[in-house]
Amino acid sequence: MAEDRNDWPLWEVFVRSRNGLAHRHVGSLHAVDGEMAVEMARDVYCRRAEGVSVWVARSADIVASDPARKDDMFEPMVSKIYRHPTFYEIPSEVKNI
């Protein structure tokens, strides 16, 4: 019992709740293959009609950014405030801009 050599691999589940919206990560589950993972995702994460489309991906296949590098990955973007429309002052009498 202690060493079950047949543990099913872990899959991450993404559900599109309705057309027009992006798939969103909802959680994970265990399944032997993609086919089973999609079906299990339907029963596990869509019992209340939460979805119209399901993606699954092996958790082991997901490549993630390193949280320890958060500063050099994302910090430099914070200061580029000229990318946001509110950076620019336009006289209030000018319309439609």
Place this chain on the structure above:
Amino acid sequence: MYTQGLDQRPADGATKAGDDPAALAAFQARVDREEKIEPNDWMPQGYRRTLVRQISQHAHSEIVGMLPEGNWITRAPSLRRKMILLAKVQDEGGHGLYLYSAAETLGVPRAEMVDQLLAGKAKYSSIFNYPTLTWADIGAIGWLVDGAAIMNQVPLCRCSYGPYARAMIRICREESFHQRQGYELMLKLAQGTSEQKRMAQDALDRWWWPSLMMFGPSDRESIHSSQNMAWKIKRVSNDELRQKFVDATVPQGHYLGLTFPDPELRFDEASGHWTHGPIDWSEFNRILAGDGPCNRERMAARRKAHADGAWVREAAAAFAAKRARRQRAEAAE
């Protein structure tokens, strides 16, 4: 869905070994700013261990909790009740699954957590070591046990650990029907024949005190809450939650025309709260130690399901491996 004794003793070395004091301080500052901690973020070892233990116990409680209610699925008295109960017990399974998923983000495979449960090394909510003797117990579990669980779980939606908080939000949303169906079931019995009323009263008599125990020992005796409060794993104290539950539940019980099995239960005008008599913690501790009415049956049922399913899990894995090999061979041609 159920939690209990959610104050974990901070795991060994929670505040000492290994962790760099500067990192600890930075971590605490993040938590204090109400930032969520995510799986790959640095975290104190004690925080990780405490979470793994708490979330996995919570998951085990869901899975073991399927058994006492599942006991009545085949005896539900109408098609409607049969579907409701089946859907509810199925939800508990789903909630166990979400919670195992949340715990897995901390680096512990589900199989390992399940093994610990089956080996008797992991705890689960001891409320499930009580038997479900009549149909009214299904109502009482929904009304009282789920009601107590909801009190516990709503604050957990704000837990500092992101995956746990997200799982709890999903669970709380799905659970909203569980307590209501339980109360509605009790209401039917309370409005029914004298035998049905007797059933309802008997269920309240047996489930009331165990439900109060679900919130865990009194804050006065609970020595290990403070670290988990600081880490925002736990956000509201046991006694506070218990009081909230009593205040909400007593009027509901009176509406049913039922009597609570507590001669000291009374409304205190000064504080505006219902006060209750002393809880028999020796019963709680005895059941926690393994000597409840159903501890052995519950574990035996889980072990049997796991053992009986071994060849199925193995076959599915073998088939998937075989098919993957074939597909690779075809692709190579």
Place this chain on the structure above:
Amino acid sequence: MSGGARFEYLLRLGDSCLVLGHRVSEWCGHAPELEEDIALANVALDLTGQADLLLGEAARTEGRGRDADALAFLRDAWDFRNLLICERPNGDFAHTIVRQFLFDAWQVELYAALTGSGDSALAGIAGKAVKEAEYHLRHSGEWVVRLGDGTAESRTRAQAALDALWPYTGEMFETDETSAALAAAHVAPDPESLRPGWTRIVDSILGEATLTKPQAGWMQTGGFNGRHSEALGHMLATMQFLPRAYPGAKW
């Protein structure tokens, strides 16, 4: 066509769903893996929901003031009209899956045909239920393949289950006065007409599963006439306990 024949036919469909749904629900909390536990509960819920609709329709046809619950909980075994395969005990997971697969293949063919029924109530129920049945078939069919082509043990178990359950498949295509009357009135398909489609599904999955289709032989019969196996009485004793023990109580 008489109302009696329609009532009888609705019982065959509804009781089959009720009894099989009950059997599948017995797995809840005990399945081989958590994900599968949840999947099986969905199958049981779908079948019980179909039973509710079909028995409700049967009760209306009968017009004697009974409802779906009265039919489910207050009839004795001899008044049940389910296929015998539905009441077979769960056995191991292979028995449960093979039973489900053989039944699902039949139900998919049946509901697909009933969506074109001249009986609008029945066509409506079938239109909703056929999607559920197709999903069940995919689920059970995939498991039959996994078990058949999995390990030596799973293969042995799956073959044993198939051999044990095969004699209960003949009933699905039995023709009698009731089925003839409904076919003549364009309410239901001739049961025999479902056989080719069913056989195609079964052959294809068994082939993929590398399982051996049992030889045609003696087929069990009796479910449609209320002659059941010993298993049904025990199931009803459990299922009907509360309404029987507390007559007239509302739940």
